[in-house]
Amino acid sequence: MLQSMTGFGSARLDADQYSISVEIRSLNSKSMDLSVRVPKFLSDKEYDIRNMVQKALVRGKVGVNVEFTRNKAQKAKSTINKELLQAYFRELNQVADVVGAEKGELFRLALHMPDVLQQEQEEEAEEADWDVVQPLLEEALQNLNSFRADEGKALATEIMSYIDRIRILLAEVDKQDPVRMEHIRNRIRGHITELSSAEHFDQNRFEQEMVYYMEKLDIAEEKVRLVNHLHYFTETVYLPEPTGKKLGFISQEIGREINTIGSKANDSTIQHHVVEMKEELEKIKEQINNIL
Template structure:
């Protein structure tokens, strides 16, 4: 079944100390175009993350972002140096007595003196989460984006197969018109033979050979058979388990060649109309294949 290259997946972990959010996005691309954004404590594991994504997602313009945030309550936690606070307060109180100043804000002033409020460092931010914590989240996000890609692939499969079925219907119309076209050609040739047979330079053997050559150049039987085979091969490829986007692109090129040859050889306005419609449907298929894994 087809998979889209477009997708989105995420995974999240929230603890009392921190939150981790892994987000993966992908768009269509000819190859694997990977962008990685990580917190510093994961920098040494970038290669492992790239390997995981390349193996699982195969192709696409892929970006992964790992956001790490410490809990606000943890960041705000601090200790008061009580001895230093007391010393500052007593100094300020003595100074206020000396100048007969107000003592209303002495505590606030002492509290904000240097080194009174000390941030509780504890474990540093990067030590609170490790690779063993992040790796399962990355894997979970990969699984999430693959589910997204598969769902998009189902919709693309339905759409592409509808275009392919339309080509089959138009080819059936060409099959119906072809005998009529050939009869018109035969009649024109017969009339022409009658006209030229009275000529003094008429060579019947050479003329018959030229007519046979002409009829063979107008015959589209082989092109119709090859086109039917290409359509069957395309359908079989769509439902293969492995990624088939590039392969479908090559088959589409072969389908296009047969359609173009039918159009150039047919020399019939009704068939030409069907050929133009087949080309339109094939262009729709090619446009969608650009987003197929």
């Protein structure tokens, strides 16, 4: 089934000492155009990351961003310097007696005096390792491919509607073809009547010219080939492997047969159908640019 080249996938891990987020975005590209941004501690793993992405996504303009954020290893713990607290409290109590101040807030004031509350040393947050990051990359890639698959289903539905429209228009061409040929025969009969009465009329040469002329106007083979190309295109859409490039080649063949029908038909009604078929084919080509 078709997959779009446009997609987004992410994964995240929040641990006690750190957080890691992985985001991968992809856009259209004829080949793999990959950019990778990773923290310093993963710099030696960039080659492995590129291999993972190449294998999973095949092609596209892809950006990989891995962010690492340190969290506090543990909450800060405070301890009370009891001896210093008692000393402050005694001094404040003595001063309050001297000046006759209220003593209700003395303990709170002593508790907030310098160096009474002491912070314990925090542990340093540890680094994440490759065994932690690799599963996140795999998860992000899987999510991106799921996104691509969903987009591909919508693209397949849209493209097949254009193919069905070309089939309908080709059926109209097939219906008009006998009428066109009859008009051509009538014109030829009129020319034969005029030429046969002329001097130096060469019957053999005339018959050869007519055979050549009729072959140039015959579009039967082009119609058959176009039907086959449309059938092959439909089969290819539903193949499990990436088919974007193959569909591009088939669409070129479809365009070649449509153009030949238009150039050989020499009929205004068929020309009208050919123009519409070309419009549908352009819509297909536009969407194929976004297919993996």
